[in-house]
Amino acid sequence: MAKSPSIKGIEFSGIEAGIKPQGLDLGLVVFRGTMNVVSAYTRNQVKAAHILYDRKIEKKPVRALVVNSGCANACTGQDGIDDLSSIASSLSPLVGIDPKEVLFASTGVIGKRLPLETMQSALPRSVDALSEASIDDFARAIMTTDTHPKVVKRSIEGKKPYTIIGVAKGSGMINPLFATMLAFVFTDFPVSPSNIRRSFKASVKESFERITVDGECSTNDTVLLFTSRQEEDPGALGVFEKGLREILKDLSMMVVRDGEGATRIAHITVEGARKKEWAEKIARRIALSPLTKTAFYGCDPNWGRIIAATGDTDVPLDPAKIDISLQGKMVAKGGVEVPFDEAKMKKLMNYKEISVVVNLNQGKASYDIYTTDLTYDYVKINASYRT
């Protein structure tokens, strides 16, 4: 078995605390030194308690992160925030840190309070289980409908060797602006607060904002990046930033590939637009269309549904100029069909990844985004998730 990725001084655990009926549900990360943190949160106006709580304290160095699945702690009012304070106070003496150095994240059902006593009484076990090698347990403890844990790693050579580790969960209620439910990135690379804010923001834009599963923007979406507070290693900054971009891109692709019920993903590219925002608007419209998503599920080269979605925004366009390619093969040119062999094309669509390119032929701007197909299992998972 491959050795778990690890970083010296960062300890993980994931245990069964009893928040969910069964399975790992309580993740803990403790940093032996203090860390800087940068964050990106959901744009939904209804925000979970952990977001309201974290925002108040994350400007300062942090020492621990508590993540639970099985309960989103969203729409729980001031009580939900107070619950987090109580847990921080319980954890504090167990690991010898200030309660104000603890961040939180939650995922699960909206509208229910955290089982406070259950979680508090599980904390000693959480702390006992901490080890640098336990990131896989942590990754499992934060899963909901995910089919597998999501952990990625990059090594960086600077003045000394550094590591970036990313971990994420999410497969439903996924829509960019913002995208995944939870993702955490840890690194011992030392980077200045100003550099990391710029670099983090750009990387999130090219990763989590480029995926969608179902157009649903969660109340809990959170990405946190923890970095070393040592003096910056400027020689390796470029390599670090490249590694960070890759980590976030990898995590976001793992999330969309594990989209609820998905059998394949589709890479939608809109090019030849006059403005990038216009390309983006159309790409997102196609990526959310239930009719294109069910066609992807059926391996159906149904370019008609794609052009219908293309026309269904307020972006000015000339339907008679639109070209559409599927899997690299042009199926419509100038808005009308290029005759193709239906059976061959269907076979070509029967892959894990489908490429869709829509050329508006009106300019030079483009945008691309990944989406999933829409399947029976998406309906099944979500018609019965709560019960």
Next chain:
Amino acid sequence: MAKSPSIKGIEFSGIEAGIKPQGLDLGLVVFRGTMNVVSAYTRNQVKAAHILYDRKIEKKPVRALVVNSGCANACTGQDGIDDLSSIASSLSPLVGIDPKEVLFASTGVIGKRLPLETMQSALPRSVDALSEASIDDFARAIMTTDTHPKVVKRSIEGKKPYTIIGVAKGSGMINPLFATMLAFVFTDFPVSPSNIRRSFKASVKESFERITVDGECSTNDTVLLFTSRQEEDPGALGVFEKGLREILKDLSMMVVRDGEGATRIAHITVEGARKKEWAEKIARRIALSPLTKTAFYGCDPNWGRIIAATGDTDVPLDPAKIDISLQGKMVAKGGVEVPFDEAKMKKLMNYKEISVVVNLNQGKASYDIYTTDLTYDYVKINASYRT
């Protein structure tokens, strides 16, 4: 068996022309006198050939309407428009009218040309089958994934008795702005062009724009209203307008109830908004949410998904003020849960129609809209529709 609704001087037919592999697929209406027509078409920028064609001639009186299922004749370029001219020329001598007095509508697969010769050679049979009593055949000929024909009728007492008959098809690719695929309303009531335009526009706004199935705006959406060109009967105008409103509302409700794969509909009302547009934006967001729609399918009183959708627009709101009721029972007050019996509530949700009321408690404006649940069958129908 109930007698088919009919209007003197308006003849219908519906025959199997061979456009589809099987079933009725060619509908024809011939008016013994000329009629005025008012129309509402899709807001999709990609418009089917019949819309581009009809728009040019519909300002004048019309004498016939040809509607086919099995082929949308959309994204077929100038050829698709020329095909309609050819069909009008073939029909003209058969019924003794000018080719320019013929309107068209199509529904079916996008991107394929009409089978011109098949249709032209079927026209004599179409004409032979014409009768005032055949509206049911016409209604069946325009169906695609509809599970039943949709015909409604109102009687009006004026200087003499008048009738309004409405017929519609549509169950997928349904989204307001604009809503159904095809609806036609016929009446012998005489009404002035200016009165009818105002009245028609208002009625469409309160009917077809208040339903959605899957958020997909079709390339072919069309509502045509044919009225008598006799001098207006002003005394009965109010009654007529009320009848017209009811006809369009009934047709739109038949369309949403027959939504692809739907097992039930949900009536979403957003109230307590500062502006009606804000209430509308949130109501539409909830109505299109795959997570609320799958919850409706599962009879799940999942108000968390409803409040998440409520927060996921740019309408300014205070989550801590939001109240949510399901089936008349308050399940969330001030953004947090009002404890309820899960099993009882689930039973209460197991009806053909679910009522959802979201009160923002910030003003007096409201908006309501009907949507369907999202089911296995929606996916099944649309993953295999074309093959």
